[in-house]
Amino acid sequence: MLPDRRRLLAAIATTGLTAPLILRGAAAQGTAQGLAKTRLQLGWIPNVQYAGEWVALEKGLFRKHGVELEWAPGGPNAPAAPVVLAAGRADLGYTSWFPFLDAVTRGNDFVMVGVVFPKSPLGIVSLAKKPIRRPQDLVGARILAQGAPEKTAIDATLAIAGLPVQWTQVPAGFSPEPLLSGQGDGYTAFSTNQVITLENMGLVRDKDFFFASFDELGFRTYGSVLAAPRAYVERNRPAVVGYLRGLIGGMQENERDPSLAPRLAVQRYGVDFGLDLKQQTRQNALQIPLTHYDEPGRPLLSLDRALMAGVMYDGARAAGRTNLPDVDRIADFSLVAEAHQGL
Template structure:
């Protein structure tokens, strides 16, 4: 599904947590009658049930209560990180490794709310292949969408965590055909999103073995990024944005059925009773669960940075506090 790019000139994906009480956002500036601030939010992917927390927060008026009128930008050509860094947009949905790459290039961006608590990338294979543990990948053929993006970052982190190297196997670039390539036996295993390809295969009667990258190493996943100028000049907007989305996340976790009903209004062709899409939503909820919604950890940022260093994507370490803040999470 979501094809998050490592290159800062490409589209950003996408693709927290546990149902805990979320404080109501403060009243909008200027009082209840004040006009809403229109905000365009680059999502990095097409309309999808995985964005349910955003849809719930809009539908239930949480963004409006925060003084925000949200417009979803699903265009792949929108480079959300670049626009946020330039101050042309205040927010974008990004993956954690994108923030590290941006800061390494001197871009003034900062991640302020974690949406997915767990990194969503996985390595999967048909059960009939007998790949039951990571070392079983030795000598096998593994398909990846390309040598870029969150899938490749997750793949490299997985290898490092298990003492493996790409030299131990044959790695093939197969584009975004992972499910079909695995099903048809073109590769023995593939790298993809835990809420996409493995679910598709299982739903079509092909049982799979899955290695979740998040079970091997804790890295920063999808969330919201802003720029230093907005943090400095309009911290209330940042806080309101965070609280509105957190309410949507908490509601989605607490009532998936209602979240499906709401998402059907925002995703063309989505049926609220679609069993496969319901599984996608439930898998997404598992990525979101956390003891405290919204926060990211210094260690996860350190792990993400170390992976990019090992890949040669960045040249030197930075202070992880440059990447994120939890100040705006209630």
């Protein structure tokens, strides 16, 4: 089971997430000779979502490729990665598609260097008595949604489908329990998170409840976008490529042995956050398929120029984003390719 919000916030308080940046890494004594120190800002708490990083750290894969990784946790009280990047307190950071676009349009010279989840796990959970499985099911519905990104996703889904943007947002937290008590018709959730919570409650997917990803509803986005300031990439390209090589290796190892990363998250990297091994193991099993494109010939972490310039920009326009830059301005499509060539 996922830690409840009070337990999570207590863990955050004891680990200092409200501080500007807390860096953790494999070596406590600083950067080893000959290694490039790279500071990573996570987008969430250090759970199994970052399986690639934890396995790579455990097996020395970042160091193998010339990188000494330091990382800072995210969470509900932590600053967002674009904020940390803009302040110069991290070199790389995990964010989402729209927060990245919004940061760029506000004048930040950021560049996407890769994406962990080319298929976003964000979607809507609904119950059997009133399933939400198509965009038209959203019209007039009461949706428990956590914040602006979720609202944007629903608005864009309706706009793309040519439907009226008519629905009611009901404030929600990280637990699906308000859905079960009838406070809404649907609940914005992750297939790798709250879906597991419902399963652990004894509910059966596609019988007692349904999950429809926004990808399936017609609103295609990326999840876990890896971004960096352009100036950092230009000055430290070997370090960025080395980081990507280590991460690719960690992700590949995670597929070969999906039992290791959950243990590392629970027992080491996320030990302060009350993570549950059974839940983390299930999350890892669900997230591994999301790291691969449905379309063939696209390697791990790669960015798809046509996808971004096409349906993803269409979705951004439907969500009210205008004056979008050329995708080659906001993404470096060569970094992941170079990383794979060196493996």
